[in-house]
Structure formats: C-alpha cells, structure tokens
Amino acid sequence: MSAGRVLVVGDLITDVVAVLAGPMATGSDTPAAIRFSGGGQAANTAAWLAAQGVPVTLVGAVGDDDAGRDRVAELERAGVDCATTVCPDRATGTVIVLATAGERSMVTERGANLRLAPRDVDAALAAAPDARHLHLSGYTLLDDESRPAGLRALAAARERGLSTSVDAASAAPLRRVGAAAFLSWVRGVDLLLVNADEATVLAGGLDPAAQGRVLSASARRIVVKQGAAGAVWVDRAASVAVAPARRVAVVDVTGAGDAFAAGLLAAWLDGAEPTVALGRAGDLGALAVSQIGARPAP
Numbered sequence: 203m204s205a206g207r208v209l210v211v212g213d214l215i216t217d218v219v220a221v222l223a224g225p226m227a228t229g230s231d232t233p234a235a236i237r238f239s240g241g242g243q244a245a246n247t248a249a250w251l252a253a254q255g256v257p258v259t260l261v262g263a264v265g266d267d268d269a270g271r272d273r274v275a276e277l278e279r280a281g282v283d284c285a286t287t288v289c290p291d292r293a294t295g296t297v298i299v300l301a302t303a304g305e306r307s308m309v310t311e312r313g314a315n316l317r318l319a320p321r322d323v324d325a326a327l328a329a330a331p332d333a334r335h336l337h338l339s340g341y342t343l344l345d346d347e348s349r350p351a352g353l354r355a356l357a358a359a360r361e362r363g364l365s366t367s368v369d370a371a372s373a374a375p376l377r378r379v380g381a382a383a384f385l386s387w388v389r390g391v392d393l394l395l396v397n398a399d400e401a402t403v404l405a406g407g408l409d410p411a412a413q414g415r416v417l418s419a420s421a422r423r424i425v426v427k428q429g430a431a432g433a434v435w436v437d438r439a440a441s442v443a444v445a446p447a448r449r450v451a452v453v454d455v456t457g458a459g460d461a462f463a464a465g466l467l468a469a470w471l472d473g474a475e476p477t478v479a480l481g482r483a484g485d486l487g488a489l490a491v492s493q494i495g496a497r498p499a500p
Contacts, residue, residue, distance in 0.1 A: 206471060207335075210336075211318075211336065211337070213295060215245065217241030217242075218236070218298045243460055244261075247369070250460060252282045257283075260286065263316075263318045287318065333364055343368075343379075343387050360390070368421075369395045369463050370394065370397075373403050377403055395427065397459060427459060435480055443477045
C-alpha cells in the first residue's frame with residue numbers, strides 16, 4: 203500500500219522510557235522497567251508510516267554524536283529516508299518518559315531539534331519531487347528557535363501544492379504560546395490533530411464535536427483524539443465521524459498518538475472515508491499502547 207511520499211518535519215529524540223510499577227514514590231525509589239529507544243513525535247510518526255509501506259522522509263536535526271547517528275541509523279533500517287541536519291553545537295535531543303498503564307509524563311531536552319532551519323526544509327522538499335503531503339509536528343512551532351522552520355514547512359508545502367497536516371503536540375507548551383498564536387500559525391492546514399487536553403486549550407471545554415467546529419475556522423479538518431473514548435472527525439462541511447477505541451491491555455502509551463497519526467494519514471491519503479481512516483488510526487494506536495516504546499516493534 204502506498205499513499206505517496208510523506209515528508210514529516212520535526213523532532214528526532216532519544217527516549218528514556220521508565221514504565222513505573224506503581225505510583226511514583228517522591229523522594230524515594232520506585233521500581234520500573236527502563237528502556238532506551240528512538241523517539242520524537244515526528245520520527246515516531248515517520249516510523250509508523252514506513253511500517254505501513256508509505257514512502258516517507260523525516261526532516262529533522264541531530265547532534266554530531268553517537269546518539270544522533272544511532273537514531274538516524276535505526277530509522278533508515280525501518281525504511282525511513284532521513285533528511286537530517288547534523289549540528290555540532292547541540293546534542294541530540296533526549297526525553298525522559300515516566301509512564302504508567304494509562305498516562306505518561308515527559309521531561310524534555312529538545313537539543314539539536316531547536317536548530318532545524320527553514321533552509322533545511324527547503325532542501326528536503328527540493329530533494330523529494332514525489333512528495334504529496336507534509337506532516338508537521340507541533341513541537342517545531344512551540345519553541346521560538348525552531349518556529350521559523352515549522353512556518354516555512356507549511357508555506358513551502360502550499361507553494362508546491364502539497365496537502366498539509368499538523369499534530370498539536372502537547373497541552374502545556376500550547377498554553378505557554380497561547381491558542382490564538384498557535385491557530386494563526388496553522389491557519390489553512392488540511393488536517394489538525396489534537397488530543398482532548400490540547401482541544402481544551404485551543405477551543406475551550408466543549409464536547410469534542412463542538413471543539414472541532416470551533417477549530418475548523420483555522421483548519422479544514424479536525425480530529426479530536428479522546429484516548430479510550432475513541433476519536434471524532436469534524437470538517438468544514440459540518441460532517442462528523444466518530445470511531446470508538448479498540449479495547450486492549452495498555453502497557454505504555456508513549457507514542458500512541460504518533461501511531462494514530464500515521465494510521466490516519468496513510469488511510470486518508472489513500473482516499474479512505476473518515477470513519478475508515480479513524481478506524482485504521484485506532485488500530486495502530488492500540489498496537490502502540492500494547493508494547494513498550496514509541497516505535498513499531500521490529
């Protein structure tokens with residue numbers, strides 16, 4: 203199956219995932235299963251797209267270090283083409299993920315990801331004449347240093363006639379930059395993905411369909427992810443599609459939203475109706491939460 207080449211722009215990270223055996227014992231010890239693995243919202247989405255047979259290029263930045271070389275090599279083994287800039291003055295980004303069965307909290311050092319520049323995006327687009335879609339990780343927009351690259355990615359994609367999508371990324375940094383600013387940056391995108399917390403930051407405490415209608419003033423299509431409650435699709439034609447979540451034993455929710463995004467994009471770009479695309483997305487999200495780590499299992 204091929205949905206045409208997708209360029210995914212954003213973070214490539216080393217994840218240090220600690221799946222806690224119980225509640226955190228602050229100031230003491232908490233048993234956990236700990237694993238080092240590749241992460242980063244954009245890189246994870248690219249890996250899940252490649253696993254579905256979608257030609258995909260990751261546009262990102264790493265440090266001139268072993269971690270960066272390892273992260274790129276594992277993505278290339280997974281079938282992802284990497285258009286990565288090597289930054290000698292910043293280390294490859296790292297995230298510490300503290301995970302329980304139903305939630306995860308992240309401590310983030312974005313590192314070299316902050317060095318991604320508009321020229322890097324332009325070069326990657328020029329090298330991918332077969333690209334039909336650009337997917338942007340919202341983290342790129344949420345820091346002052348990397349924001350110009352994110353804005354250039356959306357503008358350059360439109361100039362080339364590519365469709366576009368944005369994953370809103372994370373509620374806390376969205377609050378810091380403000381809803382009005384973020385929505386101005388993503389105005390006109392073809393698809394905006396938000397989880398329940400992000401939707402509340404951007405559209406207020408409404409029901410998901412109402413949040414989607416509010417956000418449709420900025421994006422043509424909205425998907426509100428509700429975790430175990432499923433997902434809702436809203437578009438400017440006022441159509442609403444709802445998909446229930448698949449019931450699975452949850453091991454680690456790290457990367458579940460990235461897998462969901464990949465399933466949704468692969469199906470939608472292949473012409474699937476919203477309910478079918480949401481179902482495909484939910485299947486990949488369910489697979490992601492049933493394992494430790496944010497990427498497809500080898």
